Amino acid sequence: MPEEKHIFSMLVDNQPGVLSRVSGLFSGRNFNIESLVVAETIDPLVSRITIVTKANKPVVEQIEKQLNKLINVIKIRDLTGPESVKREMALICVRAKAEHRAEILRIVDIFRCKVVDVGRRHYIIEVTGDEGKISALLNLLKPMGIKKLARTGPLALLREPD
Amino acid sequence: MKLNGSQILIEVLKEEKVSTIFGFPGGAVIGIYDELAKSEVEHVLVRHEQGAVHAADGYARASGRVGVCLVTSGPGATNTVTGIASAFMDSIPLVVISGQVPTNLIGNDAFQEVDIVGITRPCTKHNYLVQHINDLQRVLKEAFYLARSGRPGPVLVDIPKDVANDTFDFTPMEDINLKSYNPTYQPNMWQLQKVINLIEQAERPIIFAGGGVILSKASGELTEFARKTQIPVTTSLMGLGAFPGSDPLWLGMIGMHGTYRANMCTGHCDLMVSIGVRFDDRVTGKTDAFAAQAKIVHIDIDPTSIRKNIPVTIPIVGDCKITLERLSSLVKKSDPNHLKRRRQKWLDQIEEWKSTRPLAYKQENIIKPQYVVEKLYQLTKGQAIITTEVGQNQMWAAQYYHFDQPGHFITSGGLGCMGFGLPAAIGAQVACPDKLVVDVAGDGSIQMNIQEMATAVQSCLPVKVVILNNGYLGMVRQWQELFYEKRYACTSMDYAPDFVKLAEAYGAVGLRATQPEEVEPVLSEGLSVPKPVIMDFVVAKEENVYPMVPAGAPITEMLLV
Structure with a gap:
């Protein structure tokens, strides 16, 4: 059976040990985690975990049910489809030799990202977007030399009905 | 009312109507033990914390209530892990209270400190570290609620020593409200109607029931439903007793060591109504070929059980008892005689499987372990509570003791935990003081928690241990014989203690039988002594459990006697 990528977004109790229950469930049941983002929500008692996993259909069903079964998981939703907005972010430290500096800034401009740190030999670029956009930017910057890269997994939010 | 943490624990135990707990004291729980000794809550002092958890497990299964144990931090807590894992696999409601080092020392590698909440996270239904006295009462109430509701399971509460000593203004709590926990008890009526339609069309239906039926106390409802629809019933190991073993519709147990007819039925049925089961690999064999x-x-009440191992036509999330009641009420409209006529061919086929391939063993001039269990069944008239260790003894007990009622067969089914039977028997005896409680054991597994004989003697719990002594770790030896060309690597227990003397050393009664004709007198005597007894039956060394489905083979491909 083919594997599909799924984004699960869940509200969980903001307590110590909850993340470990979630990640332990994945490792203990041999599920796969591609990325994971956690932060407090507007309610300080609740955090949101956004987790990306890749599995075949029955396993995806199990993952959702098993997560739901955790006592600290308040709500879970599969946000894979187009009815949700998804964004990732990356900080890219790119080598900036004199002959490349203008080119890099042009790329930054085209991709509507930002230079957040400048040095004599580097720029740090902040970019947000979907996975495709970030990968495309990285491809363009690769020839200049990427010194360091920090990248989040996707965040997702369901669009509100009109 | 100002109470300290230990007193709050005792108050909650009283509110939950816990009359007896099982445990072992230590530094981190001295304060709790001090309060416990002043209270009316009884305490059974075990000899190893694993025994405390298995005893609480046996208590829970025999009584249908939450079992409770109390242990200290560090090694006390880690010793409970096997017991907790066993209860988790079998969905047994337990509350395990562990002491913890004071909160200011947590994380400092303090004496007898261990992160037991971290360790038991994957083998508890839920667990808690109580960080503050203000949380203690709520956490304890939640623990009991979680343990017994929905799909039951063990819940661990880790209480640091300073939290147990701290004080809190205690008033009895109202209902538990967990926003993220809301088990589904009511089944979907549309789905139930579809089941009824399938039953009406089916020519070769069977019911496959499991431990969930016993946990939801739905044996009566299951029996009524099966009789009304004239559908034959098999159960998993965990389901034994959920349906009367003496009923004509009874097929025997399903699975690796299930009866020939039950396994053949799964291969040939056109409808399987499975209730409170989770399709363990020991039941299904090769999943593609299963049913x-x-x-x-x-x-099943647990949505994760459904479609985990086996694809299903109609999934129904709900409580077994409520669902079976509803199903039976929907069946009313059809005529059971009409159903029976429709099923006659199928029932005849089953009868043929039963008569040509019954459970059987060869009687020889040496004690056969099956014979001991058969005699035990006859002498106790099927009324005893049977606990088991794990391995051949467990399977022979399951095959040759016929269970008519729930709560009478207590075994570590999912985890398969050797050393379970004796402490579980102790717990069952506490729950049912007037019942005869017998642990069917092997010479290997009894030695895993033999120290609990001292518990039985000290607490005046007259449990009986029947050792089927073949000098081997018999089930592993059986696999070595069948699949490893008889290379008996490390399965021969050449040296074992003299179990009769050992019983006497513990202050119990020891008896031995070495010849078939001694079996009945030894059992009669052992079962009638009002004290703990070990009966050592020296049985055929290389007897195998049959039928047997090799691991991973289709369930209909059995090795037979």
Whole structure:
């Protein structure tokens, strides 16, 4: 059976040990985690975990049910489809030799990202977007030399009905 | 009312009507033990914390209530892990209270400190570290609620020593409200109607029931439903007793060591109504071949059990008891005689499987372990509570003791935990002081928690241990014989203690039988002594459990006697 990528977004109790229950469930049941983002929500008692996993259909069903079964998981939703907005972010430290500096800034401009740190030999670029956009930017910057890269997994939010 | 943490624990135990707990004291729980000794809550002092958890497990299964144990931090807590894992696999409601080092020392590698919440996270239904006295009462109430509701399971509460000593203004709590926990008890009526339609069309239906039926106290409802629809019933190991073993519709146990007819039925049925089961690999064998001709209905309170191992036609999330009641009420409209006529061919086929391939063993001039269990069944008239260790003894007990009632067969089914039977028997005896409680054991597994004989003697719990002594770790030896060309690597227990003397050393009664004609007198005597007894039956060394489905083979491909 083919594997599909799924984004699960869940509200969980903001307590110590909850993340470990979630990640332990994945490792203990041999599920796969591609990325994971956690932060407090507007309610300080609740955090949101956004987790990306890749599995075949029955396993995806199990993952959702098993997560739901955790006592600290308040709500879970599969946000894979187009009815949700998804964004990732990356900080890219790119080598900036004199002959490349203008080119890099042009790329930054085209991709509507930002230079957040400048040095004599580097720029740090902040970019947000979907996975495709970030990968495309990285491809363009690769020839200049990427010194360091920090990248989040996707965040997702369901669009509100009109 | 100002109470300290230990007193709050005792108050909650009283509110939950816990009359007896099982445990072992230590530094981190001295304060709790001090309060416990002043209270009316009884305490059974075990000899190893694993025994405390198995005893609480046996208590829970025999009584249908939450079992409770109390242990200290560090090694006390880690010793409970096997017991907790066993209860988790079998969905047994337990509350395990562990002491913890004071909160200011947590994380400092303090004496007898261990992160037991971290360790038990994957083998508890839920667990808690109580960081503050203000949380203690709520956490304890939640622990009991979680343990017994929905799909039951063990819940661990880790209480640091300073939290147990701290004080809190205690007033009895109202209902528990967990926003993220809301088990589904009511089944979907549309789905139930579909099941009824399938039953009416089916020509070769069977019911496959499991431990969930016993946990939801639905044996009566299951029996009524099966009789009304004239559908034969098999159960998993965990389901034994959920349906009367003496009923004509009874097929025997399913699975690796199930009866020939039960396994053949799964291969040939066109409808399997499964209730309170989770399709363990020991039940299904090769999953692709399992009930391959059948539409499968799966009723379970835990949505994760459904479609985990086996694809199903009609999934139903709900409580077994409520669901079976509803199903029976929907069946009313059809005529059971009409159903019976429709099923006659199928019932005849089953009868043929039963008569040609019954459970059997060869009687020889040496004690056969099956014979001991048969005699035990006859002498106790099927009324004893049977606990088991794990391995051949467990399977022979399951095959040759016929269970008519729930709560009478207590075994570590999912985890398969050797050393379970004796402490579980102790717990069952506490729950049912007037019942005869017998641990069917092997010479290997009894030695895993033999120290609990001292508990039985000290607490005046007259449990009986029947050792089927073949000098081997018999089930592993059986696999070595069948699949490893008889290379008996490390399975021969050449040296074992003299169990009769050992019983006497513990202050119990020891008896031995070495010849078939001694079996009955030894059992009669052992069962009638009002003290703990070990009966050592020296049985055929290389007897195998049959039928047997080799691991991973289709369930209909059995090795037979």
